[in-house]
Amino acid sequence: MEFMVLALEEAELAAQRGSVPVGAVIVLDDRLLVRAGNEVIRDHDPTAHAEIVAIRRACRLLGQLMLDRCDIYVTLEPCAMCAQALSLARIRRLYFGAYDVKYGGVVHGCRVFEHAIHKPEVISGVSETQCTKILQNFFSGRR
Amino acid sequence: MEFMVLALEEAELAAQRGSVPVGAVIVLDDRLLVRAGNEVIRDHDPTAHAEIVAIRRACRLLGQLMLDRCDIYVTLEPCAMCAQALSLARIRRLYFGAYDVKYGGVVHGCRVFEHAIHKPEVISGVSETQCTKILQNFFSGRR
Numbered sequence: 001m002e003f004m005v006l007a008l009e010e011a012e013l014a015a016q017r018g019s020v021p022v023g024a025v026i027v028l029d030d031r032l033l034v035r036a037g038n039e040v041i042r043d044h045d046p047t048a049h050a051e052i053v054a055i056r057r058a059c060r061l062l063g064q065l066m067l068d069r070c071d072i073y074v075t076l077e078p079c080a081m082c083a084q085a086l087s088l089a090r091i092r093r094l095y096f097g098a099y100d101v102k103y104g105g106v107v108h109g110c111r112v113f114e115h116a117i118h119k120p121e122v123i124s125g126v127s128e129t130q131c132t133k134i135l136q137n138f139f140s141g142r143r
Numbered sequence: 144m145e146f147m148v149l150a151l152e153e154a155e156l157a158a159q160r161g162s163v164p165v166g167a168v169i170v171l172d173d174r175l176l177v178r179a180g181n182e183v184i185r186d187h188d189p190t191a192h193a194e195i196v197a198i199r200r201a202c203r204l205l206g207q208l209m210l211d212r213c214d215i216y217v218t219l220e221p222c223a224m225c226a227q228a229l230s231l232a233r234i235r236r237l238y239f240g241a242y243d244v245k246y247g248g249v250v251h252g253c254r255v256f257e258h259a260i261h262k263p264e265v266i267s268g269v270s271e272t273q274c275t276k277i278l279q280n281f282f283s284g285r286r
Contacts, residue, residue, distance in 0.1 A: 046231040081227035088189045110253035
């Protein structure tokens with residue numbers, strides 16, 4: 001999945017900044033619109049997950065609040081904050097890689113879309129092995 | 144509740160910017176730290192809810208990711224995005240005013256804190272009448 005390769009590159013860059021390696025890419029009508037990585041550590045901002053950074057960039061670029069012709073590729077299952085943000089932005093389709101048993105809010109935890117007014121289509125486990133590995137490498141390097 | 148009065152002032156300013164009137168105030172050890180209002184419309188940013196704006200400002204001001212000595216006063220029940228952000232930021236206590244049957248994610252919808260690792264203490268219905276009225280005025284003026 002070519003867009004997930006770009007999201008993985010963003011995850012790698014996030015790791016180099018000291019943040020948990022998660023990357024996201026937003027695509028408009030199947031063309032790359034923005035790419036972003038987790039910026040929590042660099043920005044001292046607990047809300048700067050890759051998906052939030054990507055949504056903000058995409059909306060600023062398009063000058064609109066709704067991303068209803070856009071899909072997002074994320075290397076990790078979004079948490080409840082990011083899942084609700086994707087719903088608020090009316091993202092059409094969510095592709096994610098690794099599953100997050102602890103913080104995930106799409107197929108784990110509070111399963112935000114089951115209660116949300118706008119429910120993006122969800123395709124999970126995309127390039128799961130690579131997306132999981134980059135996280136494992138990051139956390140094993142910290143021990 | 145004096146801090147909710149400040150949050151209501153921020154909600155009023157948000158309405159003047161054309162955004163849904165929601166305001167938030169973050170308090171550190173019972174002293175005002177930051178105040179913020181909904182900036183969704185002004186910033187073309189669907190994530191710029193009052194709570195997210197307030198958390199970002201507070202973390203930037205303190206130069207840290209954790210707001211574990213802080214409480215937040217919000218005029219409306221947080222949605223799932225904001226509730227998870229409050230959990231990620233380790234906010235100690237959440238005071239909110241009006242209930243949000245449609246978008247709320249604390250005592251309605253997916254009830255984020257029931258699944259979250261950090262669960263702020265929640266005090267709901269604070270100055271509920273005024274907090275509800277400012278929303279009703281905004282939406283009735285739009286019909």
